[in-house]
Amino acid sequence: MASKNLDVDVAVVGAGVIGCMTAREILARSPGTSVMVLDRDMTGSGATRRSAGLHFPRGAVERVRRMSAYSQDYYAKLLALHPDLPVHPLPMTVIAAEASGAALRGVYLDSAQLRRSTPDPDGRIRIPPGSAAWQGEGCQYADVHALTQFLSRRLRGPVSVRESVRVDEVRPEQDAVVLRLGTGETVTAGRAVLAPGPWLAAPAWKDLVAPLNARVKKVVAMHIGVRPGKDDHAIVLHDEDAFLLPRYNEGRWLFSYTCQEWDVDPESVADGLSRENLSEARAVLGRYAPGLVEHCVSGRVFCDAFSPGGAPLVTSLDGHGRLVFAGAANGSGYRLAPAIAAEAVGLLNLPHHGEKDQS
Ligand SMILES: Cc1cc2nc3c(=O)[nH]c(=O)nc-3n(C[C@H](O)[C@H](O)[C@H](O)COP(=O)(O)OP(=O)(O)OC[C@H]3O[C@@H](n4cnc5c(N)ncnc54)[C@H](O)[C@@H]3O)c2cc1C
Known part of the structure; x- marks a missing residue:
């Protein structure tokens, strides 16, 4: 009291x-x-x-x-x-430069038990030349x-x-x-x-x-109008600071990429996706999942606070x-x-x- x-x-x-x-x-x-x-x-x-x-x-x-x-x-x-x-909970696949195995183990928790894997049995996800995939827990x-x-x-x-x-x-x-x-x-x-x-x-x-x-940056996650399969993983595109997430509860994928619009105002940023957001998102997505690009037409847009360190x-x-x-x-x-x-x-x-x- x-x-x-x-x-x-x-x-x-x-x-x-x-x-x-x-x-x-x-x-x-x-x-x-x-x-x-x-x-x-x-x-x-x-x-x-x-x-x-x-x-x-x-x-x-x-x-x-x-x-x-x-x-x-x-x-x-x-x-x-x-x-x-x-x-x-869902399985995770990390895609990163082939040579970054040791570095990844420094960034991901030991409990993630990262191990080399082949991604995505249905071939939706493409591994760019020079990159590799790791599967992990948690x-x-x-x-x-x-x-x-x-x-x-x-x-x-x-x-x-x-x-x-x-x-x-x-x-x-x-x-x-x-x-x-x-x-x-x-x-x-x-x-x-x-x-x-x-x-x-x-x-x-x-x-x-x-x-x-601290500063405020726009954060964008695109909705991909394709239903995830029951065994799909979260795909972390480590070098892009991006990820693809099968949101089973919504019956669609979500694709988050790193938008670099800084010092935005939360009162106006909720106005929606810009032409730049759409084309940046599609460019990153196209490198890993070209078949999903045409379904990447909407999303969720807001902002978050970021610290210096x-x-x-x-x-x-x-x-x-x-x-x-x-x-x-x-x-x-x-x-x-x-x-x-x-x-x-x-x-x-x-x-x-x-x-x-x-x-
Ligand atoms: C598109 C998008 C995708 C994201 N994806 C992820 C993700 O995958 N994983 C992850 O971990 N995080 C993610 N984040 C970040 C995460 O959502 C935020 O870091 C988190 O929600 C911040 O929570 P909060 O409680 O600090 O802020 P908020 O949820 O913004 O809450 C702050 C509250 O303060 C209130 N407020 C403001 N001014 C006043 C006032 N004067 N008086 C009283 N109340 C006030 C607001 O109304 C608001 O409700 C994402 C964010 C966005 C926008």
Whole structure:
């Protein structure tokens, strides 16, 4: 319970997958804590709603590999507890330059058990000259929006989830964080977590977040109107930073490639695919699956926050853990969300249940 000068122990701003995972983690670690989750829109309506939802067991840097392993294990346990969860394990094939076997083993987790393979028995996927294929374990994909709804549903009751309530000001003070809301109300929280996805430039926290040097980039995943076969793998085009994902639950493939449009505004980027997006996507796809190019005509477009170092940013914004930023996951916010939430809650230094908050 919040002390008498506080409205709530912890406020979480942003009800995307990272905000909801963070609220869940707070309750898991410190069950008596009062939590309020605030979102200017409905739960999971930001980057989360458009996510391709692929988890693959890798990380370009050691911290991301650790986060990837932690999150993979977390989702596996969650799925074991809730078999109806929209999380679908599937095999993975990685296509990369033939000479990169040793390098790949440094990037993919040991548990992925990468081994050389021949891809795709039905011949849909072409391996370009000089490239080779490896098969690996530990891949899954999710309907991230539905997963976030699931998390949010289970939070209701112990957590106050306030949707369509915009946060207009975040003011860290000595003993509290004061939030001014679009409704005219003020919430005084003992601590707060900012999980704003790509809304880094919201007036409420623009100046607080600017020193992190995170940027917002457009993210594009194309829909391929071809039904996947029952044994299809996720195909990771390692050297292209792209992937093909059989989304069985949607009866189609999804193709994600790396779009290089930086410093976009989440309010306008949702306008849809541009001529450039379509031709860039088709050019990459054509090198690996020429037969799918004609079916690549629509997609999902939004943006995400990217960090300077390639690892998510989970950091105190006020120097003493009252206000924590959690995000900038570089287009991997679904697959790393459990680890991001764990780090964020670790920084909050929450009192254990029954322990009085002395800070
Ligand atoms: C097309 C696409 C494909 C992707 N594919 C993958 C993938 O395959 N694998 C993967 O791991 N990741 C993928 N991602 C990235 C992943 O979806 C994101 O990293 C993740 O959803 C970010 O979650 P979040 O909770 O930080 O942000 P969001 O889901 O954007 O949530 C932030 C929330 O903050 C709210 N908010 C903003 N301003 C305010 C305010 N002033 N007051 C209150 N609330 C506010 C917003 O309404 C929003 O709901 C993809 C992203 C996109 C766009």
